[in-house]
Amino acid sequence: QSVELGEHRHYMHKEIFEQPQSVIDTLQGRISGDSVLVSAFGHQAEEIFSKIEQVQIIACGTSYHAGLVAKYWFEDIIGMPCLVEVASEYRYRNPVIRPNTLLLTISQSGETADTLAALRSAKATQADLASLTICNVPESSLTRESDLVFLTHAGPEIGVASTKAFTTQLVALALFLTAMGRVQNRLSTGREKAIVAGLQKLPSLIQSALQHEAVIKDIAQQFADKGSALFLGRGTMYPIAMEGALKLKEISYIHAEAYPAGELKHGPLALIDDTIPVIAIAPKDELLEKLKSNLQEVKARGGQMIVFEDEDSNVNTDGDDLNVIKATTNVGRITAPITFNIPLQLLSYHVALIKGTDVDQPRNLAKSVTVE
Ligand code: G6P
Structure with missing residues (x-):
């Protein structure tokens, strides 16, 4: 997606209207038939996902809100405990990290100081802690320092107020939940199919909302x-x-x-x-x-x-x-x-x-x- 403003007065407006395409790009190559590809999360994903008993989400700002939505989904749809916390709090307390927790950072930039520090301090507390980042920038600190990486393909987001990055983070979280649900037999084939079909309908749903x-x-x-x-x-x-x-x-x-x-x-x-x-x-x-x-x-x-x-x-x-x-x-x-x-x-x-x-x-x- 181009960084030219085109017909839009502001990048934020352009980015709001790019969302149907950002969703298409984020789904691209991550689905096969009616299933989410577990390998889309990295080659170790299957092995790591099979051991996870709890997800701890860490993020800031808009990315934190994506995590809060995901908590409802995780516990409701696949019965997986999910904790969510803002990074600036998490990093300065002594959180109890239960065994087999997956630390999931969500970040548009991959460079937010508090999110990165929270990941580092959790890893320092528990050396074998598995980590996944949902991030929009491929060559970023969070992608380099996480075991598993899922890139949102929102394209460059220029407006300070995050829009399309948030939407694609939610798509990524839905894909993650579905992949995890399948690996752990927490999701029926029918349910997975319905989620995938819903995600594929999203670009047109967003298009209608924009109208x-x-x-x-x-x-x-x-x-x-x-x-x-x-x-x-x-x-x-x-x-x-x-x-x-x-x-x-x-x-x-x-x-x-x-x-x-x-x-x-x-x-x-x-x-x-x-x-x-x-x-x-x-x-x-x-x-x-x-x-x-x-x-x-x-x-x-x-x-x-x-x-x-x-x-x-x-x-x-x-x-x-x-x-x-x-x-x-x-x-x-x-x-x-x-x-x-x-x-x-x-x-x-x-x-x-x-x-x-x-x-x-x-x-x-x-x-x-x-x-x-
Ligand atoms: C800043 C931005 C927000 C963003 C937050 C987290 O406050 O203005 O739009 O949600 O940082 O950024 P991240 O890159 O980690 O998602």
Whole structure:
């Protein structure tokens, strides 16, 4: 993928729209028939995967959010314990590393100082600790220092706020989970086939999500004068809400925070009035009814709600004046968080445009934090 801006005003916009292709490139050569190729993770992958009893994910920023989504997937789909921690915490405490743990670093750059230091300190504690990195840069410190390497093929990411790297990290994590599930007989052939089929559908799902840009652009107008926003989700949509809030903070400088919707009543409900936009992600899944009742609580307090939902989530059943965006159509467990993230990227982008910030190089931030 080229580094020319072409028709786009910013790299971030270009990179958001490159995502269908980035997914195609990341899947390319990693699937054979209905199966994920274990060898795509390195020639020792089969042997290492067969011994793993727990996955410890370490990352920073957006890459950390990819890890949080993967935790839901790992424990839910293949019943494998999965811990996730930000690298700057992990490296400075004395974590208990259980035997047969796989240390998985996730990083766009492969050079983030804290992530690299966390890998090194874990290896120093436990010399035979197996490590895998999911990384976008082939010749990087993390790829050199990890036993197994899986490269995301997002292509160069120039915008400081990560978009396509995140999407391809999630694809990589889904491939990893599927490969590990097969090696350990934790996944039926039918389930593997369904995951692979879902991943192959992703480029067109993302493409459809991108088509909501015009309506998202209109909604972005409501943010221009706001000082704060709240993102809500449940299950895998909680880390997607965190990523949505991070994007908004990074490029529009609006304070934003994410909450698992079930925690509203333990604090953030006190913030709700008609000045704070509440962004909810409402896929049609087994948590939808719970989420709807959380949203009723927001509505009852005059909260200004923006809901991204599936075609038949029907959050807006009583015909209220809500901003409801039918973002996707009942996608699966793996594909839903990846697809729902796309409109959140577009929302932040358009809010930032209205605010006139430096979208690709937000103040005080760096693309890669290589010093502590
Ligand atoms: C910086 C970037 C973020 C990125 C984080 C981790 O803060 O601005 O976009 O998510 O570093 O970077 P990595 O290269 O390790 O994914």
